[in-house]
Amino acid sequence: MTREEIKAVLPHREPMLLLDSACLGPDGVAHASYRIPEDPFYCHGHFPGNPIVPGVILCEIMAQSCFTLFIEAFKDHLILYRGLDAVKFRGTVHPGDLCEINATLVEHKSSLYICEAVLSVAGKRCAQAQITLALTPKE
Secondary structure: OOHHHHHOOOOOOOOOOOOOEEEEOOOOOEEEEEEOOOOOHHHOOOOOOOOOOOHHHHHHHHHHHHHHHHHHHHHOEEEEEEEEEEEEEOOOOOOOOEEEEEEEEEEEEOOEEEEEEEEEEOOEEEEEEEEEEEEEEOO
16 A cells, blocks of 8 residues: 555554555565654654654554455445554664554454564664554544
8 A cells, every 4th residue: 555545544644654665465564664754743843963762752653554454345334453562672763664453363252353563674673562552443
Protein backbone atom coordinates (compact mmCIF):
# COMPACT_ATOMS: atom_id res chain seq x y z
CA MET A 1 0.00 0.00 0.00
CA THR A 2 1.20 3.48 -0.82
CA ARG A 3 0.80 6.44 1.53
CA GLU A 4 -2.38 7.50 -0.30
CA GLU A 5 -3.83 4.00 -0.03
CA ILE A 6 -2.97 3.98 3.68
CA LYS A 7 -4.84 7.28 4.10
CA ALA A 8 -7.93 5.68 2.62
CA VAL A 9 -7.98 3.26 5.56
CA LEU A 10 -6.02 4.63 8.52
CA PRO A 11 -7.62 7.67 10.22
CA HIS A 12 -4.28 9.40 11.00
CA ARG A 13 -3.23 12.51 9.07
CA GLU A 14 -0.12 14.65 8.86
CA PRO A 15 1.84 15.29 10.92
CA MET A 16 0.86 12.10 12.79
CA LEU A 17 0.57 9.72 9.85
CA LEU A 18 3.82 7.84 10.36
CA LEU A 19 3.81 5.33 7.49
CA ASP A 20 4.92 5.66 3.88
CA SER A 21 4.14 2.10 2.75
CA ALA A 22 2.74 -1.12 4.16
CA CYS A 23 1.93 -4.64 3.03
CA LEU A 24 0.95 -7.98 4.50
CA GLY A 25 3.34 -10.73 3.52
CA PRO A 26 2.27 -14.26 2.63
CA ASP A 27 3.68 -15.39 5.98
CA GLY A 28 1.21 -13.14 7.83
CA VAL A 29 3.88 -10.61 8.80
CA ALA A 30 3.07 -6.93 8.29
CA HIS A 31 5.90 -5.00 6.65
CA ALA A 32 5.92 -1.21 6.72
CA SER A 33 8.33 1.66 6.20
CA TYR A 34 8.59 5.29 7.16
CA ARG A 35 11.30 7.83 6.41
CA ILE A 36 11.71 10.25 9.30
CA PRO A 37 11.43 13.81 7.92
CA GLU A 38 14.54 15.98 8.01
CA ASP A 39 13.03 18.44 10.53
CA PRO A 40 10.11 16.80 12.35
CA PHE A 41 8.30 18.80 15.04
CA TYR A 42 8.91 16.05 17.60
CA CYS A 43 12.69 16.51 17.38
CA HIS A 44 12.62 20.24 18.10
CA GLY A 45 14.41 20.42 21.44
CA HIS A 46 15.02 16.63 21.53
CA PHE A 47 18.02 17.24 21.50
CA PRO A 48 19.59 20.49 20.19
CA GLY A 49 22.58 19.69 18.01
CA ASN A 50 21.80 15.95 18.07
CA PRO A 51 18.14 15.38 17.14
CA ILE A 52 16.86 11.95 18.21
CA VAL A 53 13.37 10.64 17.48
CA PRO A 54 11.57 10.21 20.84
CA GLY A 55 10.71 6.68 21.91
CA VAL A 56 7.00 7.46 22.06
CA ILE A 57 7.11 8.31 18.33
CA LEU A 58 8.87 5.01 17.59
CA CYS A 59 6.06 3.23 19.49
CA GLU A 60 3.46 5.08 17.42
CA ILE A 61 5.23 4.10 14.18
CA MET A 62 5.19 0.46 15.29
CA ALA A 63 1.51 0.63 16.33
CA GLN A 64 0.48 2.18 13.02
CA SER A 65 2.43 -0.57 11.25
CA CYS A 66 0.31 -3.19 13.02
CA PHE A 67 -2.78 -1.85 11.20
CA THR A 68 -1.78 -3.87 8.15
CA LEU A 69 -2.66 -7.01 10.11
CA PHE A 70 -6.26 -5.77 10.37
CA ILE A 71 -6.83 -3.99 7.07
CA GLU A 72 -10.20 -5.65 6.43
CA ALA A 73 -11.49 -4.68 9.89
CA PHE A 74 -11.01 -0.96 9.19
CA LYS A 75 -14.16 -0.91 7.09
CA ASP A 76 -16.32 -1.03 10.22
CA HIS A 77 -13.92 -0.48 13.13
CA LEU A 78 -11.28 1.78 14.60
CA ILE A 79 -8.21 0.14 16.04
CA LEU A 80 -7.08 1.77 19.27
CA TYR A 81 -4.15 1.31 21.66
CA ARG A 82 -4.89 -0.70 24.77
CA GLY A 83 -1.36 -1.35 26.00
CA LEU A 84 2.38 -1.39 25.46
CA ASP A 85 4.55 -4.05 27.04
CA ALA A 86 8.14 -5.23 26.81
CA VAL A 87 9.19 -2.00 25.10
CA LYS A 88 12.93 -1.84 24.42
CA PHE A 89 14.99 0.82 22.71
CA ARG A 90 18.21 -0.60 21.34
CA GLY A 91 19.46 2.19 19.08
CA THR A 92 18.80 5.81 18.22
CA VAL A 93 16.76 6.97 15.24
CA HIS A 94 17.51 10.33 13.64
CA PRO A 95 15.85 12.64 11.12
CA GLY A 96 16.32 11.27 7.61
CA ASP A 97 16.50 7.61 8.74
CA LEU A 98 14.42 5.01 6.94
CA CYS A 99 12.54 2.90 9.48
CA GLU A 100 11.55 -0.62 8.49
CA ILE A 101 8.95 -2.28 10.67
CA ASN A 102 7.80 -5.89 10.94
CA ALA A 103 4.73 -6.75 12.98
CA THR A 104 3.08 -10.06 13.79
CA LEU A 105 -0.12 -11.06 15.53
CA VAL A 106 0.75 -13.06 18.64
CA GLU A 107 -2.59 -13.53 20.38
CA HIS A 108 -6.27 -12.70 19.96
CA LYS A 109 -8.61 -12.47 22.97
CA SER A 110 -12.15 -11.23 22.33
CA SER A 111 -11.73 -7.72 20.86
CA LEU A 112 -8.06 -7.49 21.94
CA TYR A 113 -5.18 -8.21 19.59
CA ILE A 114 -1.64 -8.60 20.89
CA CYS A 115 1.08 -7.88 18.35
CA GLU A 116 4.85 -7.87 18.39
CA ALA A 117 6.61 -5.19 16.38
CA VAL A 118 10.26 -4.53 15.59
CA LEU A 119 11.58 -1.27 14.11
CA SER A 120 14.98 -1.33 12.38
CA VAL A 121 17.16 1.21 10.60
CA ALA A 122 19.73 -0.05 8.07
CA GLY A 123 19.28 -3.58 9.40
CA LYS A 124 19.90 -2.59 13.04
CA ARG A 125 17.09 -3.22 15.54
CA CYS A 126 16.31 0.12 17.19
CA ALA A 127 13.01 -0.56 18.99
CA GLN A 128 10.64 -3.39 19.77
CA ALA A 129 7.38 -3.72 21.66
CA GLN A 130 4.40 -5.87 22.40
CA ILE A 131 1.39 -3.77 21.43
CA THR A 132 -2.17 -4.51 22.49
CA LEU A 133 -4.84 -3.10 20.20
CA ALA A 134 -8.62 -3.23 20.35
CA LEU A 135 -11.13 -3.21 17.54
CA THR A 136 -13.95 -0.79 18.36
CA PRO A 137 -17.01 -0.18 16.16
CA LYS A 138 -17.04 3.15 14.31
CA GLU A 139 -19.68 5.54 15.60
